[in-house]
Amino acid sequence: MGREETGPGMRLYRQVADRVARMIVEESLAPGTRLPPERELAARLNVARSTLREAMIALEIAGQVTIRTGSGIYVTQADTRAEGDLGPSPLELLDARELIESEIAARAAVSIDANRLMALEASIEAMAKAHGRETHREADRAFHIGLAEATRINPLVSIVDNLWSQMFSPIFERMGALTGLFGDPDDTALNHHKMILDALAARDAELCRARMQAHLIDVRRVLLRASLFSADTPPGP
Template identity: 40%
Template structure:
C-alpha cells in the first residue's frame, strides 16, 4: 500500500484556487476587472501580500492580466482548476527579511570591521553597474546583505539571511515576478544602500536599523506598484 505525504498548501495557493474556481464557474467573466486588492483581502480574510502572491500565480497561468496602473482583469483563457505550488512568494520573503534584517543591521553596526565597510562600498559599486542592465541579476544586492549578516559575527543569523536569499532563487513565483518588475524598471534602490553603509560606518545601531527598515519598506512598495493603485 502506498501513501502520499500530506503537504500543507501555501495560503496564496488556496486563495488562487478559490479565485480560479470562481472564474471557471463563470461568476467572474472574461474581461471583468477584479475587485480592489484591499476589498479582496477583507472578503477572504487574508493579508494584502497573500492576495498579491495569489494574483502572481494566476498571472503566470494566464488566467488573469495585471495591467499596471489600471487593475487586474480576467483573460479569456479557461483556468486550470488547481494552481500548483510555485514556491514561497516574494512578499512573504520581504516580510520575513523585515523582521530579521533590521535587527541584524543594528547588531552589525556594533561589530562591523573597516574591511567589511570597504566590501559594502565595493558591492554598492557593483549594484550601480547591475542597475544599468534591464535583465541583470541581483548578485551584488545579495552580496551586500550577506556582508552585513556576516558582520553580526553570529553564524545563526548569517545562515538564516543567506537561506532567505536562497529561497528567492529557488522559488519559481519569486523568480518570475522579479524578472517582470525588473522589465518595468524596478531595481535595487541605490540611495537606500548608501544610507545603510553610512549608518554602519558611523557605528550607529539605531540609524542602521531604521535605514534597513526603510530600505525593505521601499522595496515592498516598489514591488507592489506592479499591481497598480488597487
C-alpha cells in the first residue's frame, strides 16, 4: 500500500471512496446490504458516475464492498476510510495517454523509418500470437513505446514508458479485470494497432493522430461498460 493521503491533494476517487465509506457507517448498513444503483448514488453524492466507479473499486480492494458484475455493489464491512493510494485514476490516465500519444503518433508519421516500421509490425504479430494476459500486454506496450521511439525524441519514450507503468497499478488492474479489458474476446486493440501502422506507412500524420485517439477512446469505452455495476446504461464522463 502506498503512503496515506489526506486533504485536498487526495485523488478524487479516494475522496469519493471515503464519502461512501462514511455513508456506510453513518447509515449502519450491514454486511450483505446492496448499495443504491450507480446512477442514483452518483446523483446523491453529486459526482460523475465514472469517478464513482473508480471509488467503488478502491473500496473493493480495501475489502469494504464486493462488486458482483451485473448485480450491484454489496457492503462487506464498515470502515470510515478507504484504502491508501492505489495509483492514478484509470480514466485520467487514459486522458493523458490520449493527449500525449495522439501527438506522438502524428510526429512518428513524419519521422519513422523502415526499420522502425518493421519493429512495430513485429509487435503487432507478437500481440496476435500472444497466449495469456501478460504476453498480450507486453506486446501492446512494445507497440506504444516503439511508436514513441519512432519520433526520435528520447524524453517522449520515457513519458510513454512511465504512463504504461502506471497502468499496472492496483486500481487499473482491478478495473481492467472487472470490465474485461484484459483478455477480452472482443478485443479491438489489435485492429487499432494495424490501422495505426497503415497510417504510419502512408506517412499520414493526421490519420495517425485520429486513429490513436480512436484506439484510446475505445479502451475508455471498455472501462466504462455498464455491466460492472448492473445492466443499466453506461456511465457518463
